[in-house]
Amino acid sequence: MLNLHYLQKSNIGVDQGLEWDTELKAYAQKLEDAAKALVARKDLESEYLGWMDLPYDTETLEGVRQVAAQFEHFTDLIVLGIGGSSLGGITILSALQHPYHNLKSDRDGLRVHFVDNVDGDVISGLLEVLDPKTTVVNVISKSGTTTETMSAYLACKVWLEAALGAEFTGRIVATTDPKKGILRPLAEKVGYPTLSVPPSVGGRFSVFTAVGLLPAVLGKIDVEGLLRGAARAQDEFLEPAAKNPHLQAALALHLYGLRGKNMVVFMPYSSRLRFLADWFAQLWAESLGKAVDKNGSEVHSGTTPVKTLGTTDQHSQVQLYREGPNDKLFIFVKVQNTGKNTPIPNAEPDQPDMNYLEGKTFGTLMNAELAATANALADAQKPSFMWTLERVDGENLGYLMQSLMLQTAVVGELLGINAFDQPGVELGKVLTYALMGRPGYEKLAAELEAAGVKA
Amino acid sequence: MLNLHYLQKSNIGVDQGLEWDTELKAYAQKLEDAAKALVARKDLESEYLGWMDLPYDTETLEGVRQVAAQFEHFTDLIVLGIGGSSLGGITILSALQHPYHNLKSDRDGLRVHFVDNVDGDVISGLLEVLDPKTTVVNVISKSGTTTETMSAYLACKVWLEAALGAEFTGRIVATTDPKKGILRPLAEKVGYPTLSVPPSVGGRFSVFTAVGLLPAVLGKIDVEGLLRGAARAQDEFLEPAAKNPHLQAALALHLYGLRGKNMVVFMPYSSRLRFLADWFAQLWAESLGKAVDKNGSEVHSGTTPVKTLGTTDQHSQVQLYREGPNDKLFIFVKVQNTGKNTPIPNAEPDQPDMNYLEGKTFGTLMNAELAATANALADAQKPSFMWTLERVDGENLGYLMQSLMLQTAVVGELLGINAFDQPGVELGKVLTYALMGRPGYEKLAAELEAAGVKA
Numbered sequence: 001m002l003n004l005h006y007l008q009k010s011n012i013g014v015d016q017g018l019e020w021d022t023e024l025k026a027y028a029q030k031l032e033d034a035a036k037a038l039v040a041r042k043d044l045e046s047e048y049l050g051w052m053d054l055p056y057d058t059e060t061l062e063g064v065r066q067v068a069a070q071f072e073h074f075t076d077l078i079v080l081g082i083g084g085s086s087l088g089g090i091t092i093l094s095a096l097q098h099p100y101h102n103l104k105s106d107r108d109g110l111r112v113h114f115v116d117n118v119d120g121d122v123i124s125g126l127l128e129v130l131d132p133k134t135t136v137v138n139v140i141s142k143s144g145t146t147t148e149t150m151s152a153y154l155a156c157k158v159w160l161e162a163a164l165g166a167e168f169t170g171r172i173v174a175t176t177d178p179k180k181g182i183l184r185p186l187a188e189k190v191g192y193p194t195l196s197v198p199p200s201v202g203g204r205f206s207v208f209t210a211v212g213l214l215p216a217v218l219g220k221i222d223v224e225g226l227l228r229g230a231a232r233a234q235d236e237f238l239e240p241a242a243k244n245p246h247l248q249a250a251l252a253l254h255l256y257g258l259r260g261k262n263m264v265v266f267m268p269y270s271s272r273l274r275f276l277a278d279w280f281a282q283l284w285a286e287s288l289g290k291a292v293d294k295n296g297s298e299v300h301s302g303t304t305p306v307k308t309l310g311t312t313d314q315h316s317q318v319q320l321y322r323e324g325p326n327d328k329l330f331i332f333v334k335v336q337n338t339g340k341n342t343p344i345p346n347a348e349p350d351q352p353d354m355n356y357l358e359g360k361t362f363g364t365l366m367n368a369e370l371a372a373t374a375n376a377l378a379d380a381q382k383p384s385f386m387w388t389l390e391r392v393d394g395e396n397l398g399y400l401m402q403s404l405m406l407q408t409a410v411v412g413e414l415l416g417i418n419a420f421d422q423p424g425v426e427l428g429k430v431l432t433y434a435l436m437g438r439p440g441y442e443k444l445a446a447e448l449e450a451a452g453v454k455a
Numbered sequence: 456m457l458n459l460h461y462l463q464k465s466n467i468g469v470d471q472g473l474e475w476d477t478e479l480k481a482y483a484q485k486l487e488d489a490a491k492a493l494v495a496r497k498d499l500e501s502e503y504l505g506w507m508d509l510p511y512d513t514e515t516l517e518g519v520r521q522v523a524a525q526f527e528h529f530t531d532l533i534v535l536g537i538g539g540s541s542l543g544g545i546t547i548l549s550a551l552q553h554p555y556h557n558l559k560s561d562r563d564g565l566r567v568h569f570v571d572n573v574d575g576d577v578i579s580g581l582l583e584v585l586d587p588k589t590t591v592v593n594v595i596s597k598s599g600t601t602t603e604t605m606s607a608y609l610a611c612k613v614w615l616e617a618a619l620g621a622e623f624t625g626r627i628v629a630t631t632d633p634k635k636g637i638l639r640p641l642a643e644k645v646g647y648p649t650l651s652v653p654p655s656v657g658g659r660f661s662v663f664t665a666v667g668l669l670p671a672v673l674g675k676i677d678v679e680g681l682l683r684g685a686a687r688a689q690d691e692f693l694e695p696a697a698k699n700p701h702l703q704a705a706l707a708l709h710l711y712g713l714r715g716k717n718m719v720v721f722m723p724y725s726s727r728l729r730f731l732a733d734w735f736a737q738l739w740a741e742s743l744g745k746a747v748d749k750n751g752s753e754v755h756s757g758t759t760p761v762k763t764l765g766t767t768d769q770h771s772q773v774q775l776y777r778e779g780p781n782d783k784l785f786i787f788v789k790v791q792n793t794g795k796n797t798p799i800p801n802a803e804p805d806q807p808d809m810n811y812l813e814g815k816t817f818g819t820l821m822n823a824e825l826a827a828t829a830n831a832l833a834d835a836q837k838p839s840f841m842w843t844l845e846r847v848d849g850e851n852l853g854y855l856m857q858s859l860m861l862q863t864a865v866v867g868e869l870l871g872i873n874a875f876d877q878p879g880v881e882l883g884k885v886l887t888y889a890l891m892g893r894p895g896y897e898k899l900a901a902e903l904e905a906a907g908v909k910a
Contacts, residue, residue, distance in 0.1 A: 083769075099580040100583070111558075118821050119727065121727060121794045126554070151809075154812070157802045186803070271574035271576070278771075282771035285775035290778050301780075302780065304783070310572075316741060319741040320879075322744075322879040323746035323879040324740075325757065326755070345609050347609040348609065361575060366574065369573070369602075369887050370910075371908050371909060371910050372887040424777040425774050427777070431826070435826055435827060436815060439811060448830070453830050454826060
C-alpha cells in the first residue's frame, strides 16, 4: 500500500509550490501513456522488457525446480555473480530465510553464500569453511565474460575438481544466455547443468528468472508467493493513474528529481529488508544514470540512491536528513506485522525509562520510530512517501520488487532515456583488461603506463 | 598513504577552476590553525575531544582485558548497541576476523553478533540459535535511555535469567557513562560487570573506548595494532599542511562540499572494509549535518555520505557515477597486499576471456579494477582521491579510522559548526515516546492522534 501522507504534509506551500493533487492530475495522461508504451513494446526482445512477463512464467520455475531437485540434500550453495546476478538473490534470502539461518542446526534449505567481489581473502576463506562434497556452485553470467564472476568460477572449479575428480561437472550449475556468450558452449561441452536468462531481461531486472529463483528454491523460500505478488503489481500497472500506486510513486520520484532533490533515500524499517535497499540502488542507479537521452542529447540524468535502514540509521543519518540540506526524497517501507510479534518483556519494572514498553511488541516500537521519523522529517519540510507491507513474506516482497521495477521503467520513460542499457561501465572494463595485460589491449596498456596508472 | 593523482587529473581546468596546489597553499594556515585549535581544546570535557587521547590510553585496554578474561572460553558475544555503539565494533571485526569466522569450526575468538535494530524477528531469531550458557551480552548505552538498545537488553536479560537463574548477572557487561545515566546504577545494583565510556567521547568517536575494544578483544583481533595505527595518525595531526595527509583530505572534502558536490562516496576496494563505509557514514553525517553554526546562524550544512564497495558496486552504481550528474566527490580505499595473495588459477586455458588472468592474483585484479574506475571517473571530470593501506590489519585500519575522525573534526572547524552534538535526533525520540504511550507525553500523543499519526 502506498501512503502519501508525509509527502503532502511536507510540501504543501513550502516545497517550491509542488501540490500533489494538481500535479497528479496534470501528469495522469503522461503516466498512463508511459505505462501503455512500455507494455506495447514488451514483446520486442531488443527492448529488454521481458521482465514484465516473468511473474506469470511458471515454466521457468518448473525448470529451476528440476535442476534444484538434485541438490536439495546438499548443505551449501555458492552463487557466483555480481550486480544484478547477486542482488536479487541476496535480497530474497535475507528477507525470507530465518535471520540466522546459516547458524541454525536444524535448517530447512541450503546455506547460500554469494560471492559478489574479487576479494581473494573472502573467496579462499569461503572455500576453507565449506565441504566440497556437499556444496553446489551456481555461476551466473549472461555473457560468460564478467571478469569478477569468471575468476571466482576458476577458483571454485579447481576446488571442486580437487575433491571430486570428474564428478565435479555435476556440481556447477551455469545460469547464462540460452544461445549467446561463452559460458553456454563451455558448460555444454563439459556437461554442467544449465539454466537460462531470457535475452530480453537485463541483469538488474532478472530477479524472477533462474538468476534469483535457483537460490530461492534451494534456500526453501516461498517462490510461488514471490511470483504471485509480482503478478499482482504487474496486473495493476495499466490502472488509471488516480488509483495506480506504481504510477503515483514514479511521479513523486520524477517530480522531486526535476526539482533538485538529487538523492532518493530508501529506508525500510525492517532488518529483513536491509538488502532490498541495495537491490533498489542498483536498479535505480544503473537504469536512470545516463549521459544522453534517446535522441542523443546530453542529459546526465539520474538521482542517487542512498541505502539506509530504520531504526538503525536514525542513530547515524537522521541528524543530517533532518538538519542538513533539503536535497533528498525519502522512501520508507513499513511492515504492518512482524513475523513473531515478539513482545518486549517488562524485565525492569522499576525503571520509568523502560517499563512503559510493557505489553508492546518490538514491531510496535519499530513502527512508532518510523512514524516519529517521517513526521519529524515532514516538519522540517523534507518530503517522503511510504510503502506498507502487511508482512515480510514472498507475496509482499514480490509485489514491492516488481513495483520498483515498474516505477523505474516509468521514470525512464518520463526522462526520455534508455533505462535498460549501461554504456558507462564499458570504459572501466576495457581499462581493466589493459591493466591486467590481456592480449589485444597493448596500446591502451602503454598509454596507461605512460600516464602513471597501474593496478 | 594519501594519493591525490585523480583529484588533480579530474579538476585541472574543468571543475570550476579548483586548482589543488593553489588551494592548498591558500588554506594551509587555516588548516593548521584548525588542527591546533582542536588539540588546544581537547582537555575540556565539554568539547567532546577526548577521542584524540584514546590511541595512547593503555589503561582502558587493560581494564577491558580484565573483564574480557572471564569470557574468553565462551562461544558467543551479543553486543546491544546502535549507531556509534555498534558501527565501530562491526567495522573492526568484519575487517580483521576471518571473513567466515562464524561458520568456522576451529575458531579463535568468539562469534560476535551485533543487535543494532529493534526487529523482533532478528532478536528472537538470534536468541533461538545461541546457547545462553556460553553467551555473554554487552549492553552499550551512555545514558541507558536509548530505547532500541534497552528494549533488546530486556529481551536478553529474560533469556539469560531463564537459563541461568541468579548467575545471569555475571553474563551481562554494561558499557556506560562512569557516573551519569541510569544504566550505571542499575548495573551496580544488580552486580553486572561494567566498563566506562569517557564523558568527553561521543558515540561516533568511541571506537577506541571500551565500546569497540571489548568486542575486539573477545573477537581476538590485534587491538594493540589498532591503537598503534591510531596513534600514528594522531601523531601526524600537527604536521604542516603541505605534508599532512589528514589536513589535505579534509581540505578536499571541504572544498568540494563548498562547490556543490553534495555527496561523498566512500568506496573501499576490499570486502573486509565494507563496513568501514557504514562507520564513516555515521561519523560524517551526524557530525557535519547541522542546521546552525556555532553563532546560531542557519547553515544546513553537511554533504551526504554514500556507502559503496568496489568492485561490487561497479556493477551497480558506477554507471550513474560516470554518466550521471557531477555531484559527488569519491574517496577510494586501496589495499596494496591482500592477506593471502590468492592466485587466480588457470583452469580454462583455452578461453581467451579467462586465460589472460594466469599468474595474477585476485588482489591484482581488484586493484586493476580500482585504477580503471578511478581513471574512468577522472576522464569524466568526476573528482576522487585515494587512501592506500599496505594491508588490512589492525595498524592500517586504526590509522585510517583515527584519520577519518580527524578529517571530520577539521571540516567541522572550517564550517564553523559543532561537530560533536546531534540535536536533530531529539524530536524523533520525543515523538517515539508519545507514540509508545510513555507517561508524561500525553499532550503530544493527543496532538499526534489528532493529526492521524500512529505507529
